[in-house]
Amino acid sequence: MNDISHIAVQNQRRAWEIIDKLDIFHVWEAVGAEAHLVGSLKMGLLMKRLDIDFHIYSEPLNLADSFAAIAKLAGNAAIKRIEYANLIDTDEKCIEWHAWYLDKDNELWQIDMIHIVKNSFYDGYFENVAERIESVLTPESRKAILEIKNDTPDSEKIMGIEIYQAVIENKISNYTDFMEWKKKHPLTGINHWIP
DSSP: OHHHHHHHHHHHHHHHHHHHHHTHHHHHHTTTOEEEEEHHHHHTOOOSSOEEEEEEEESSOOHHHHHHHHHHHHTSTTEEEEEEEEETTSTTOEEEEEEEEEOTTSOEEEEEEEEEETTSTTTTHHHHHHHHHHHHOOHHHHHHHHHHHHHSOTTOOOOHHHHHHHHHHHOOOSHHHHHHHHHHSOOOSOOOOOO
């Protein structure tokens, strides 16, 4: 566990260095939006999948402002690619931005910035999920989550929420058992589980 804990702590540190170098909170604030950290970094569960997740809120959500913030981030030479999806007319009421950042160790980080209409259904929703998960984590469940994440092959795309649910709700403690659990609990769309 010590090695896994060390990797998790180091990845947390590296992620915060990237956030600071890109000045993500201030970039969004400059266009009248409020950025909130969510996901595995927020919960201290970042392992080998190098991703940083933000939910960003503004009212109204102005497309030009969203593009202006991304243009500012894209000015950093370490940003190598950006993808965009307009989901304003869906239940998600958001613009999805996915950026890839090449760090000083030549590793690629995915930064997901979901720009959401303030006061829509998902305003604060995943922040609440993260708080609830953090509140019920034990040293044993944290260890199981980090081990399952560490043992997941790089080619396997698994959402962290699936692992959290399996471990917290069903006491799954290893990758093999998790994959069996996953077969019985296929994920379709957004997972709305909250502990």
